[in-house]
Amino acid sequence: MPFTPTYLYGLAAAVYVTTCLVAAAVRWFHMCKPYSRNPEYYYPSRPYVAAAWLSSLSLLPYVLNPASADAWFVARLYFLPVTLYHFTLLLFSYFGSVMQWKQWHWPTILSGVPVVVALLGAVVLAIVPGDQLGGTALSRFVLYILGLLITGVCFTSIAVVRVWAGRYDNDEFSNPADFPVTQARRWLFLIVLNAVLCWVGALLNNQAVLAVIQLLISVSCVVFVISVLHPNRNRPMEGSSEEAPRAQVYQRTLSKQRQAEILAAVITVVEEQESYLDPHLTLQDVADRCGYNRTYVSGLIKSELGGFFTYVNRLRMAHADRLLAENPGMPVGEAIDAAGFGSSTSYYKIKRQLES
Numbered sequence: 001m002p003f004t005p006t007y008l009y010g011l012a013a014a015v016y017v018t019t020c021l022v023a024a025a026v027r028w029f030h031m032c033k034p035y036s037r038n039p040e041y042y043y044p045s046r047p048y049v050a051a052a053w054l055s056s057l058s059l060l061p062y063v064l065n066p067a068s069a070d071a072w073f074v075a076r077l078y079f080l081p082v083t084l085y086h087f088t089l090l091l092f093s094y095f096g097s098v099m100q101w102k103q104w105h106w107p108t109i110l111s112g113v114p115v116v117v118a119l120l121g122a123v124v125l126a127i128v129p130g131d132q133l134g135g136t137a138l139s140r141f142v143l144y145i146l147g148l149l150i151t152g153v154c155f156t157s158i159a160v161v162r163v164w165a166g167r168y169d170n171d172e173f174s175n176p177a178d179f180p181v182t183q184a185r186r187w188l189f190l191i192v193l194n195a196v197l198c199w200v201g202a203l204l205n206n207q208a209v210l211a212v213i214q215l216l217i218s219v220s221c222v223v224f225v226i227s228v229l230h231p232n233r234n235r236p237m238e239g240s241s242e243e244a245p246r247a248q249v250y251q252r253t254l255s256k257q258r259q260a261e262i263l264a265a266v267i268t269v270v271e272e273q274e275s276y277l278d279p280h281l282t283l284q285d286v287a288d289r290c291g292y293n294r295t296y297v298s299g300l301i302k303s304e305l306g307g308f309f310t311y312v313n314r315l316r317m318a319h320a321d322r323l324l325a326e327n328p329g330m331p332v333g334e335a336i337d338a339a340g341f342g343s344s345t346s347y348y349k350i351k352r353q354l355e356s
Contacts, residue, residue: 005208010066012211013075017056017063019218023225024053035231042231044097045090049228052086053221058119061126066207069134070126073143075210077122080202081115081146083217084154087191088112091157095184099164104157111153115146147202154195158188180232187227190220263300265290276315277340283308313350316340320347 028050035042059078062071089112092104125132133139165184194217201210269275269289278285283301286308287294298308305311320339324330333344341347 006067009207009211010063012214013059013063013066016214016218017059019221020053020056023221024050026225027053027228030229032230041097043228045094048089048093052089055082055086055119058082058123061123065126068126069131070122070128071134072207073134073139074119074122074126076143076202076205077119077146079210079213079217080143080198081150082119083198084147084150084195085112085115087195088150088154088157091161091187091191095161095164098180108153108157111150115150118142118146143202147199151195151199154191158191161188183227183232187224190224194220259300262290262292262296263304265292266297266301266305270312271315276312277319277338279340279342281312281340310354312340313354317351317354 027046031039031043031046039046056078059075061068062075065071066075088108092108096102096104122133125134161184165181165188197213197216201213204210266286269286270281273289275281275286275289283298284294286301287297290297301308301311306314316339320335320341323335323338324332327335336344336347339347341350
């Protein structure tokens with residue numbers, strides 16, 4: 001049988017499938033110690049990512065028979081709505097866990113039902129001898145409708161994670177290291193780039209173009225696996241919401257007396273109890289320890305104390321200065337650590353931000 005470009009298309013798909021299977025195995029079986037003791041925390045997206053890569057097995061009809069119109073439809077379907085749905089699962093399963101936001105589960109899973117049904121149906125048709133659906137107007141309709149639907153879902157997840165990434169210096173976290181901001185931005189860039197590639201492949205409807213895209217996405221899979229081998233989370237698992245103190249009864253307006261009570265509680269927790277020395281202190285932590293609604297605590301810290309991030313880190317800077325003044329021989333790095341900064345890098349970054 002002559003070796004034609006058609007077989008090269010199947011070979012490119014085989015490279016992609018092999019890469020995904022290896023990545024799935026690495027993601028599932030490899031966890032750095034001692035983080036492997038708590039995979040739900042340090043590797044929260046692990047089962048979703050491994051399952052997403054295993055779904056590449058649905059491309060086997062195209063790998064074995066790239067000349068089939070039905071198998072070509074499977075490939076196009078996989079590299080538009082299915083791949084974009086995988087990105088959505090990745091973002092919400094990981095960063096949703098970081099933010100302790102569980103509401104993503106059902107809306108995201110339900111949005112993927114039509115994609116899974118379409119993919120399974122296309123695989124079955126591709127296995128049956130003869131071309132049934134590939135190349136028809138119906139196949140193009142299904143591809144583009146699902147593509148638009150899941151693109152909307154995917155870019156919604158991107159927007160949500162972008163908001164979360166911006167909250168670490170927007171009075172939610174006291175230390176930039178609490179949220180893997182750098183990792184989030186890298187993943188978002190990679191996902192947007194891959195989403196563009198998927199749409200290019202779908203719109204051009206060309207096997208040679210899709211073969212190149214498959215190889216490029218294979219490279220991005222390798223990059224992603226390398227980036228997640230070591231966990232990107234820094235703080236220990238927070239207690240469940242059941243363990244946190246109950247917030248006071250929610251009120252739409254606060255009297256001056258109640259405002260003073262909340263503010264006094266905040267000062268007691270943060271300053272008198274020296275909670276600011278915890279490098280992973282968050283606004284939610286303070287609200288829980290005070291026993292008041294987070295919205296009220298946030299508003300009062302913002303209006304009376306300059307904002308959570310500024311308030312906590314000014315206390316830390318003052319503490320570090322005090323330690324250095326009282327202990328002339330103390331190394332600066334030791335004072336920075338003792339004052340509650342996550343690292344010297346964080347200290348100098350925050351110092352520049354507060355003094356600018």
